[in-house]
Amino acid sequence: MKHRLHVLACAAACSSMVATPLLAAPPTALGKPEGKLNIIAWPGYIERGETDKNYDWVTQFEKNTGCQVSVKTAATSDEMVSLMNSPNYDLVTASGDASLRLIYGKKVQEINPALIPSWNTLDPRVKNGSWYTVAGKVYGTPYQWGANFLMYNTKLYPSAPTSWAAVFEPGKLANGQPNKGKVQAYDGAIYIADAALYLMSKNPKLGIKDPYELNEAQYAEVLKLLRQQKQLTHRYWHDVTVQMNDFKKEGVAASSAWGYTINTLQAEKFPVEGVIPKEGATGWADTTMLHAKAQHPVCAYKWMEWSLNKNLQSGLAEWFGSNPVVAEACKTKAPGGSDFCKSNGFDRFAQIRFWKTPVAKCASQGNCVPYSRWTSDYIAIMGGR
Amino acid sequence: MMSIALPIPPAAPALGLWQRLGVTLYRHPGLQLGLLLGLPLLWFLVVYIGSLATLLVQSFFTFDDFTMEVSRELTLANYQQLLQPANFDVVLRTLSMASAVTLASAVLAFPLAYYMVRYARGWKKGFFYVAVMLPMWASYIVKVYAWTVLLAKDGIVYWAYQHLGLGGVVDWLMTIPLLGGNSLTTSHLGRFAVFTYIWLPFMILPIQAALERVPLGLMQASSDLGASGAQTFRHVILPLAFPGVVAGSIFTFSLTLGDYIIPQIIGPSGLFIGSMVYTMQGSIGNMPLAAAFTVVPVVIIALYLTGARKLGAFDAL
Numbered sequence: 001m002k003h004r005l006h007v008l009a010c011a012a013a014c015s016s017m018v019a020t021p022l023l024a025a026p027p028t029a030l031g032k033p034e035g036k037l038n039i040i041a042w043p044g045y046i047e048r049g050e051t052d053k054n055y056d057w058v059t060q061f062e063k064n065t066g067c068q069v070s071v072k073t074a075a076t077s078d079e080m081v082s083l084m085n086s087p088n089y090d091l092v093t094a095s096g097d098a099s100l101r102l103i104y105g106k107k108v109q110e111i112n113p114a115l116i117p118s119w120n121t122l123d124p125r126v127k128n129g130s131w132y133t134v135a136g137k138v139y140g141t142p143y144q145w146g147a148n149f150l151m152y153n154t155k156l157y158p159s160a161p162t163s164w165a166a167v168f169e170p171g172k173l174a175n176g177q178p179n180k181g182k183v184q185a186y187d188g189a190i191y192i193a194d195a196a197l198y199l200m201s202k203n204p205k206l207g208i209k210d211p212y213e214l215n216e217a218q219y220a221e222v223l224k225l226l227r228q229q230k231q232l233t234h235r236y237w238h239d240v241t242v243q244m245n246d247f248k249k250e251g252v253a254a255s256s257a258w259g260y261t262i263n264t265l266q267a268e269k270f271p272v273e274g275v276i277p278k279e280g281a282t283g284w285a286d287t288t289m290l291h292a293k294a295q296h297p298v299c300a301y302k303w304m305e306w307s308l309n310k311n312l313q314s315g316l317a318e319w320f321g322s323n324p325v326v327a328e329a330c331k332t333k334a335p336g337g338s339d340f341c342k343s344n345g346f347d348r349f350a351q352i353r354f355w356k357t358p359v360a361k362c363a364s365q366g367n368c369v370p371y372s373r374w375t376s377d378y379i380a381i382m383g384g385r
Numbered sequence: 386m387m388s389i390a391l392p393i394p395p396a397a398p399a400l401g402l403w404q405r406l407g408v409t410l411y412r413h414p415g416l417q418l419g420l421l422l423g424l425p426l427l428w429f430l431v432v433y434i435g436s437l438a439t440l441l442v443q444s445f446f447t448f449d450d451f452t453m454e455v456s457r458e459l460t461l462a463n464y465q466q467l468l469q470p471a472n473f474d475v476v477l478r479t480l481s482m483a484s485a486v487t488l489a490s491a492v493l494a495f496p497l498a499y500y501m502v503r504y505a506r507g508w509k510k511g512f513f514y515v516a517v518m519l520p521m522w523a524s525y526i527v528k529v530y531a532w533t534v535l536l537a538k539d540g541i542v543y544w545a546y547q548h549l550g551l552g553g554v555v556d557w558l559m560t561i562p563l564l565g566g567n568s569l570t571t572s573h574l575g576r577f578a579v580f581t582y583i584w585l586p587f588m589i590l591p592i593q594a595a596l597e598r599v600p601l602g603l604m605q606a607s608s609d610l611g612a613s614g615a616q617t618f619r620h621v622i623l624p625l626a627f628p629g630v631v632a633g634s635i636f637t638f639s640l641t642l643g644d645y646i647i648p649q650i651i652g653p654s655g656l657f658i659g660s661m662v663y664t665m666q667g668s669i670g671n672m673p674l675a676a677a678f679t680v681v682p683v684v685i686i687a688l689y690l691t692g693a694r695k696l697g698a699f700d701a702l
Binding site: 078081082101105181187230233234235236238239241242245246248249250251360370372373375376377379380382383384385 | 448450470471472474475478530533534537538539540566567568570571649650653654655656661663664665666670671
């Protein structure tokens, strides 16, 4: 009898494994939690109080649901995409430059927001964001967002630079020296969008509507600007630690940077500030996405619901230097008691163009230059071509 | 039992299990060899050769730029792409760095190894061995990050040069196109220094092993026959120790060729083969081009090893 049951169980489970999850509609009801949950996340994104016991948003979840959480940290979006090739993970906190790739690569599945009661507390600004909603289908729950600031040394810029021209155009610093060799650019191809964003307001005639959707003519102009910037760069930054060192020891004056970097340098009393210049800024919005072959979907839904609670959102925003996706979290006191929404740019949402993967079929103008070409051209530019 | 057709005398004691096994193996050398090598050979075929073959096959797959998807249609496009100027730059950049690092390591390592073998005695010998090996026990990442601090503009290297009155020399070096950069940490020269530092022990040890095997008698004979020190070095020591140099160069060359961490942390922008593979594989999922790039060092090393074999690097192994 027992054997029989096993066979039946397998017949059910195996057939559901064979069926392509993308074709299957998302569930309409949740069963019993499976007791386990495996998440791929940015370092510092899912804390269980091991670094600082005040920042712990896993222990309570485990108590409430019985789902044991294990976290695999990934350092880059690329690493996240590769890790998602394995069916051992249930969730991933994907940034916009990975999320569309995951959707089109059929590595994540559509979710049913009706199963997430806190969905209606979401900040309306992130609801239906194009970085996780495709053709009306929702592929995940927003988690946090942040901007790529223009970080500058306040000794070399006594008054804040108002434009990204500080890193794109030749100019002079406060000490009378040229900025050549004193600015940095990010070493990922997604940085092409930063140049496009700057050109969007500098040269409106180009007609760039979305920095991630560029036609051939616009793209050529953007590359021209980036080649000009190459002459000015100290180097292309890749590693936050190295970048901080470059500001401290190499006299770098200005660069695009994360809130985390600015906070850390300021905590060390190093004279830097971060601004969002008049052109706006690129930024990242992260989404908790469900693996197409998730083995613990119920626990995953429970986590997505849990991830929207205001205490978690406020603690995380303070800890990570990001912004909550639930507006109420701004008024919720974080463990450190800081005004994180103000310092992390919560009110500047409209000025931020969120990372998304450039695709050939684009919404604003039909045919655009896809990300694979962004990558190869940016490699050429960094190599001095 | 039929296979053991020995005419056993009835008086002989019955053979135990182990003895019978021994006899079987003795009489079937093929079986013995198979048992001994089967597992390692299988491991080697599947894990090493198998993965290399998969890699080679993948490098002929098609990557569609628009859908960013890989299809199994075979094409040579990936290899053609390798020849595009920007991609070929990556290959040249890596190759020239690997060659420069290898040459510098050999020049630095030879005198040191010679001193270790011929002159250092007692505690000094032990000291040199430990001194060469010790850095290899420390974390690679820690050492590389430490170099970013050392080479920074406010770092100790610049400080030392300035106090020696050589600040101008460094500034001048930084203006030379293929060496320079904005500062030592972002220059080819800085990257070269770090590579050489990291891989030097891998050159010293094989040279030292080769020099140990040069008989002292030959050198005495050479000087008895009236050769000068330089002649002895040129005609006796160098030819005998050269396989060691080549063996060491295989390490330094291939390690530099495959590294992708140092190029990201130290030196000017511009990818190396390793970082290129990482980008192609990870950021856009262009496995075929990543595979084609991986074939480049495989081919280079194969050519290199063929050359090294001709020079006798493996005779002493």
